[in-house]
Amino acid sequence: MLSTKHQIVVVGAGISGMSCAYRLQTELPNVQVTVMSDDFTPNLTSDGSGGLWEPYAAFGTDPDKIKIWSDITYEYLEKLALSSDSLKAGVSCVGAHYLSKDPLLEIPCIMRHTKHVRRMTKEQARRMHPAAIDGYSYSTFTCEPKIYLPWITEKLKKAGGSVVKRRVRELTKLCEEFDLVVNCTGLGAEELAGDASLVPVRGQVIKVKGVNVVSYKSWLLNGDSFWVYIIPGINTTTLGGTYEYGVGDNKVAEGERKRIMDMCCWLEPALKNCTVEKDWVGLRPARKSGIRLEVDSTYHSTVKVIHNYGHDGSGVSLHWGCAAEVVAKATESLHIPYILASKL
Ligand SMILES: Cc1cc2nc3c(=O)[nH]c(=O)nc-3n(C[C@H](O)[C@H](O)[C@H](O)COP(=O)(O)OP(=O)(O)OC[C@H]3O[C@@H](n4cnc5c(N)ncnc54)[C@H](O)[C@@H]3O)c2cc1C
The missing domain is CATH 3.40.50.720 (NAD(P)-binding Rossmann-like Domain)
Known part of the structure; x- marks a missing residue:
């Protein structure tokens, strides 16, 4: 039939x-x-x-x-993060922090759609990092x-x-x-x-283990194809990274690798004791x-x-x-x- x-x-x-x-x-x-x-x-x-x-x-x-x-x-993701399947599905709720060494005149465009956003005071930003004078916090999800x-x-x-x-x-x-x-x-x-x-948009990151990082942290740099971010995952933490528009080369670049590791350790000193699981380059599918x-x-x-x-x-x-x-x-x-x- x-x-x-x-x-x-x-x-x-x-x-x-x-x-x-x-x-x-x-x-x-x-x-x-x-x-x-x-x-x-x-x-x-x-x-x-x-x-x-x-x-x-x-x-x-x-x-x-x-x-x-x-x-x-x-x-x-919110529903999934609260369900008994969250770990199996790789979905977690995370706190997120954007830090800046300059005063932020408006909410960064990168955060345009984020929810439950709170502006940090100068003191709060400094407590997150000695070089920061401004920043935002919010909560979001990771889906690995x-x-x-x-x-x-x-x-x-x-x-x-x-x-x-x-x-x-x-x-x-x-x-x-x-x-x-x-x-x-x-x-x-x-x-x-x-x-x-x-258009391929090259992104290089490092996956690390063995460090207890629980919230997302990012340092805002303007006008660069590089920005510093740390995304905590269930088993691995992602350190980034680059956003290189029009670059289709998916080989790991040693210079970028060093820059990512140095900047992420500067942002989150606990990372100095991490174990590198792997370096990774992906091509974002932009149009x-x-x-x-x-x-x-x-x-x-x-x-x-x-x-x-x-x-x-x-x-x-x-x-x-x-x-x-x-x-x-x-x-x-x-x-x-x-x-x-x-x-x-
Ligand atoms: C470094 C980096 C960090 C990122 N971080 C984030 C993040 O934090 N948050 C976020 O939202 N996004 C992030 N992204 C973007 C996100 O990863 C991509 O937008 C997403 O993976 C695209 O998924 P996709 O399924 O459309 O494409 P892909 O994952 O590329 O899947 C395409 C599929 O099509 C198949 N395929 C292609 N051509 C054919 C064919 N001819 N016949 C049969 N099969 C074919 C491939 O094998 C593959 O299975 C990041 C990307 C990179 C590179």
Whole structure:
């Protein structure tokens, strides 16, 4: 007997692809979701990210959209951080502190969407670091993809979804095999969707262990592709890092490595006793006109492609909200009813 289920394929197994796949499989009735990807966790761009919820970089994207997607993700992470699954999912609540040696005339743009923000007094800033005279504190979440991706993959499989290793060369061919295609290929969309507006943004970080750092700390530097930050994780702490627009080289640079380690130890002296787990370079998938989340009808007469890529430095911060919009677009594209309640 032929299957009556809507066959959906999600291309890409990073944080964008896996969250879409899971939401589609669990929130739409009568669907069968397959994730198709040429590589998986722990080898992806998503895996090296410290996973801080801070939707700072997705330049060119409508700020109202960023607000909606990041708020949905924030609420989801909050719920998850308070659930018994938090450690298994790699999601934690963390205090965050931005410090500066100069007076801050306005809230830094990097913090535009953050919540529960408190301005520090000069004294409070100094207590955080002797060179600081100003700063902000707030609370946020970390969602570590290296832990989160295996967890959500298992949940997808338990819900009936499947995962296949395959490099996709043409979206048109997939439209012949499936009822709906969701393209979450990050920088891979340059080739797959012929999108020349994708830009790699190089980020170098160091993953360390053996240090009891519990809050996120960052030192604001203006006009540089480098900034100092420490993101505490469940098993490892991420020290960063660089934001190098248009640089596609993913080799570790020794000079940057030394700069990251020196600056992070200066910001948080407890790091002097840490053990380096590994150096890591990732390429953030930026796009000149911002995130592409839209339905594309040009590949096939009846089968639609939903693109969801180009999340730059905010893919973790936006993933659950973007996946919600993909579910809404899939509902319309397949003409099926949408069950509103998400099953966490
Ligand atoms: C150093 C660094 C730090 C970061 N820190 C943060 C942070 O703190 N907070 C935050 O929100 N974001 C952060 N980011 C950004 C975040 O990591 C990215 O936005 C996010 O990982 C993008 O996820 P994605 O799933 O869209 O892409 P990817 O993780 O790149 O996944 C793409 C998937 O598509 C597959 N694929 C590609 N082409 C094909 C093809 N032709 N056929 C089959 N499969 C294909 C790949 O194998 C992969 O599975 C950071 C990034 C870097 C580099």
